[in-house]
Amino acid sequence: MIDAITQPFIEFSFMRRALVGCLALSLGAPPIGVFLMLRRMSLMGDAMSHAILPGAAIGYLLAGLSLFAMSLGGFAAGLAVALAAGLIARSTVLREDASLAAFYLVSLALGVLIVSVRGSNIDLLHVLFGTVLALDDQALLLVASISTLSLLVLAVIYRPLVLECFDPQFLRSTSDFSSPTHFTFLVLVVLNLVSGFQALGTLMAVGIMLLPAVTARFWADDVSGLILVAILVAFAASLTGLLLSYYANVPTGPAIILLAGVFYLVSVLVGAKGGLVWGLLPRKHLEA
Amino acid sequence: MSPRPEPAITFSDLTLGYDRHPAVHHIIGKVAKGELLAIVGPNGAGKSTLLKGIVGELKPLGGSLKIDSFRKSDVAYLPQQIEIDRSFPISVFDCVAMGLWREIGAWRGLDSTRKTHVVQALATVGLQDLGVRPVGALSGGQFQRVLFARLLLQDAAIILLDEPFRAVDTKTVADLIALILRWHEEGRTVLAALHDIDQVRAHFPVTLILAREVVTWGETRKVLTPANLAKSRQLVEAFDEHAEICARDGEARERQPA
Numbered sequence: 001m002i003d004a005i006t007q008p009f010i011e012f013s014f015m016r017r018a019l020v021g022c023l024a025l026s027l028g029a030p031p032i033g034v035f036l037m038l039r040r041m042s043l044m045g046d047a048m049s050h051a052i053l054p055g056a057a058i059g060y061l062l063a064g065l066s067l068f069a070m071s072l073g074g075f076a077a078g079l080a081v082a083l084a085a086g087l088i089a090r091s092t093v094l095r096e097d098a099s100l101a102a103f104y105l106v107s108l109a110l111g112v113l114i115v116s117v118r119g120s121n122i123d124l125l126h127v128l129f130g131t132v133l134a135l136d137d138q139a140l141l142l143v144a145s146i147s148t149l150s151l152l153v154l155a156v157i158y159r160p161l162v163l164e165c166f167d168p169q170f171l172r173s174t175s176d177f178s179s180p181t182h183f184t185f186l187v188l189v190v191l192n193l194v195s196g197f198q199a200l201g202t203l204m205a206v207g208i209m210l211l212p213a214v215t216a217r218f219w220a221d222d223v224s225g226l227i228l229v230a231i232l233v234a235f236a237a238s239l240t241g242l243l244l245s246y247y248a249n250v251p252t253g254p255a256i257i258l259l260a261g262v263f264y265l266v267s268v269l270v271g272a273k274g275g276l277v278w279g280l281l282p283r284k285h286l287e288a
Numbered sequence: 289m290s291p292r293p294e295p296a297i298t299f300s301d302l303t304l305g306y307d308r309h310p311a312v313h314h315i316i317g318k319v320a321k322g323e324l325l326a327i328v329g330p331n332g333a334g335k336s337t338l339l340k341g342i343v344g345e346l347k348p349l350g351g352s353l354k355i356d357s358f359r360k361s362d363v364a365y366l367p368q369q370i371e372i373d374r375s376f377p378i379s380v381f382d383c384v385a386m387g388l389w390r391e392i393g394a395w396r397g398l399d400s401t402r403k404t405h406v407v408q409a410l411a412t413v414g415l416q417d418l419g420v421r422p423v424g425a426l427s428g429g430q431f432q433r434v435l436f437a438r439l440l441l442q443d444a445a446i447i448l449l450d451e452p453f454r455a456v457d458t459k460t461v462a463d464l465i466a467l468i469l470r471w472h473e474e475g476r477t478v479l480a481a482l483h484d485i486d487q488v489r490a491h492f493p494v495t496l497i498l499a500r501e502v503v504t505w506g507e508t509r510k511v512l513t514p515a516n517l518a519k520s521r522q523l524v525e526a527f528d529e530h531a532e533i534c535a536r537d538g539e540a541r542e543r544q545p546a
Contacts, residue, residue, distance in 0.1 A: 038376060159394045164388060166376045173343050174361045174442070221377045221422060256457050 005239075008246045014133050018242055018252065021135045021199050025208055026234030026243065028147030029192040031154055031227045033213030035185065038165045038223070042214070044097070045206040047104040049193050051081035051207050052202055053111030061114065065137050071194050074202075078190035081107050086186055133245075133252055139198050146195035150188050157181050162223055200253040207257035208234055215264045218271025233263050294356065296321040296446055296477040297342060301351035303534075304334070304341040310349060311337035313534060319479065321356070321445075324472040326492035326508065327481045328517075332524050333480035333498045336368050339448045342479070357445060361390035364444035366435055368451045368481070374424050380434055381419035384409055387441025409437040414463065428455040436464055447471055449480040453487075466490055488512065501525035508537055 008015045036045055056070045057079025063069035081103040085186035135143075154161070160177040163170060164185075172178045196205025218230035241256030248255075270277050295318035303313040319325055332522045340346045341353060343365040357363060361521065385398060385406045392398065396424060398406075410416050413433040418426065424521040432455070439447060447469030449468070453461045469491065471478050482488055488495055495511050497503040499520035 038373075040373075132365070157394070162378070163389075165373065166378055166383070167344075167372045167386070168436075169367060169371045170386065171364075173345070173363070173365045175393075176360065177394060223377060224380070226377065 004241060004247075008243065014135075015242065015246065017135045017140060018133050018199075019239065021140050021244065022208075022238035022242065022256065023235060024144040024147045025192075025196055026212070027231060028143075029205070029209040030216075030230035030234045032185075032188055032192050033209040033211075034216065034223070034226045034230050035161060035165060036189065036210065037213045037217065038226075042097070042210055044100060045177040045189065045193065045209050047100050048078055048082060048189055049197070049202045049206045050108040050111070051104040052078040052190070052197060054114055055111075056179055056197065056202070057111050057114040065112035065212040067136075067198060069144065071142060071198065074194045074197060075190060077107060077111075078193060080189060082190055083183065086183060114124055120228055135199060143195045143199060146191050150192055153184065153188055157184050161185055162176050182192050196281040200256065204253040204257050207260060208237070211257065211264050212237065215260070215267045215271075218267035218273055218275055221273050233260065237263060266283070291506070293321045295319060296323070296356050297479075298354040299351070302341065302353050303350035304337050304346050305349050306346075308349065310534065312498060313349075314351070315502055317496075317502065317505055319477060321477055322472070322475045323477055323494055324468070324492055325477075325479045326488040326495045327479060327498055328483065328485065328488055328495060328512075328520075329498035329503070330521050331522050332500075333520065334500050335498055336450050338498065339365065339367075339450050339479065339481060342446075342448060345410045355446065359390075361442070362444055363446045363448065364439050364442040365448045365450055366439060366450060368454070370435070372423075374431070378421065378423055379419065380415065380421050380426065381406060381410070381436055383423050384419075384437045384441065387438035387443075390442060390444075402539065405441060412467070413437045414442060423483055429460050430459055432456050433460060433464070436467055437524055440467070446477045447479070449478070451481055451483065453482070453484070461487075479492070485512065485517070 009019055033045065036042055052074040055073035055075065057073070058077075059066070059069035059071070059073030062073075079221075081100070085096060085100040085103045088094055088099040092099075160171060160181040161177070164178060164181050168178060171181070190210060193202070193205045195216045196208055199205075200208060212230040212233035213226070215233045219229045220226045237256055237260035241259045242252060244250065244259060245252040245255040267275065269275055295532055297319040299315040299317050302315040303310045305311040305313070311332075315338070329335055337346065342349060342355065343363055344360070355363065385402075387409070388398070388402055388405070392402065401546065405418065407419070410419055411491070413436050415430065415433055415437065420431070423431065423434065436452075452464060452468075456464065465487070468480065480492070482492075489512060492508055494506065495508040496505045497511060497516050497520050500523060503520045503523065504516050
């Protein structure tokens with residue numbers, strides 16, 4: 001049994017690289033997902049992942065399959081959409097979700113246009129579904145650096161960010177942290193999506209960010225607990241997903257996300273904090 | 289008579305509103321330091337708007353206001369419509385501890401002295417046993433007490449309360465009024481938008497009657513008359529979609545010395 005788990009990683013270096021990459025990703029993205037969920041912006045990750053596409057496509061057109069060019073392009077496009085949407089939400093009647101929807105749709109259309117005019121469909125699939133089994137040193141370094149940076153920045157903005165989620169008005173009226181915190185957080189969202197899209201593809205990058213976060217809601221009831229559980233779930237999904245992909249010979253990105261989905265469904269059913277099964281058990285209420 | 293204290297807030301022909309339509313306009317006056325001021329008026333009189341203007345949520349459409357404070361955190365504000373996400377996974381203790389922002393900001397830790405302060409604040413509002421519970425588990429009135437505990441810790445010189453007693457039982461109202469009076473004794477400036485006239489008569493020395501403009505402003509027992517209240521109800525007439533540009537803008541400028 002232990003052999004079956006360790007053997008693929010001992011034998012193949014691409015599996016080891018994939019594992020390291022996914023673990024690094026699992027350290028950075030899930031905490032971001034926790035805050036997205038707490039801010040009721042869960043679907044924003046999805047929208048942002050689409051927004052990244054034209055940037056990555058332009059990077060691809062200019063420099064071919066260059067990690068650096070595609071990441072930089074994706075980052076620039078994602079940042080532009082996030083900041084524009086954030087600014088419009090803060091200065092007009094439009095809410096953040098609506099203004100973001102407008103921008104990401106435009107961005108996605110542009111991305112598809114660029115890719116279909118110049119690239120072949122196989123390349124598009126490459127961009128969309130990632131290459132977790134072909135992570136080179138550069139890619140690993142990128143993913144690891146982004147995770148490290150994102151954890152450090154999160155530690156710095158932790159308190160204002162919690163306040164911004166819980167009681168934005170209080171933060172606005174007592175300090176000048178509100179907008180800087182919000183925009184720093186948006187930058188972190190984009191950075192982690194860019195890092196995830198290298199390994200898992202744009203579509204799957206959102207999965208590793210959000211599925212562990214919503215799973216954690218069934219196991220923890222404070223913010224730090226949520227973050228810890230989310231990271232552990234992401235670790236577990238990465239490991240089991242890689243093994244599933246190895247033994248069943250299925251694509252890695254979807255395998256990891258599917259397993260994260262399995263953890264989610266199991267947690268919905270039996271999670272310690274409000275899992276469905278507890279509602280079905282006849283349990284007497286407490287004294288106070 | 290003691291010399292008149294310095295103003296905490298000065299309104300200079302202040303107009304506040306939304307989308308060019310004023311909600312309150314041409315407010316001129318001063319709130320003295322340490323004053324306990326009740327703002328009354330019918331629905332739509334502009335009470336909340338005025339408080340929002342003071343705290344900086346709304347930019348003036350005209351005129352200006354000056355607050356005697358150096359930092360944003362000198363003003364504490366309890367809005368009527370709180371944007372708080374009550375389902376957020378945070379404990380009552382942590383929620384109240386946010387009031388210490390002015391002292392600890394974004395990065396300083398919560399040492400044992402400050403923890404004691406948080407516990408004391410909770411005890412003051414009678415919630416000492418509920419610190420570990422999540423905020424989502426509290427009732428509406430209990431949560432209002434939590435917000436008052438947070439205000440206590442904010443230690444602000446100016447405190448703005450917008451309808452602080454909605455959905456609160458009489459016992460809690462009495463407790464919260466005692467707190468407000470304590471703030472008044474400590475020399476803080478307190479402005480409260482209220483609709484219970486008896487409460488105002490009983491506890492607030494100064495009253496501002498608002499009806500989209502100042503109806504009267506002065507000692508409560510003098511200004512809080514049935515005639516003034518009736519006048520304020522009449523003045524809050526319909527919002528006019530095609531309103532002309534306010535003619536008083538010119539007048540006010542002429543009245544002011546250059």
